[in-house]
Amino acid sequence: MDSAPPSDTRPSRTDIANRLTLQLFGVGVFAIFVTALISALVGPVGLLGLFLLVLLYGLVLWVVVHAVFAALEDLFQLKLTEHS
Numbered sequence: 001m002d003s004a005p006p007s008d009t010r011p012s013r014t015d016i017a018n019r020l021t022l023q024l025f026g027v028g029v030f031a032i033f034v035t036a037l038i039s040a041l042v043g044p045v046g047l048l049g050l051f052l053l054v055l056l057y058g059l060v061l062w063v064v065v066h067a068v069f070a071a072l073e074d075l076f077q078l079k080l081t082e083h084s
Helices: 013-041 047-083
Strands: none
Touching: 013 047
């Protein structure tokens, strides 16, 4: 059974929002960097460049959805522990 952590170590809503913001900012910076790298190396046109960009954006979408749902789960857990 999972035991709830002590209340002083439980993240607050602000901590969860800040963590999500930093994760999304990091993913955005990574996506911009890799997009520029792909465009410089392969060129914006061509099947390889298009495939790499689609692959990159699929990965970015997966990471963003994962981060948002993890933050929502943390917020729901916080809300449940506040009411119990």
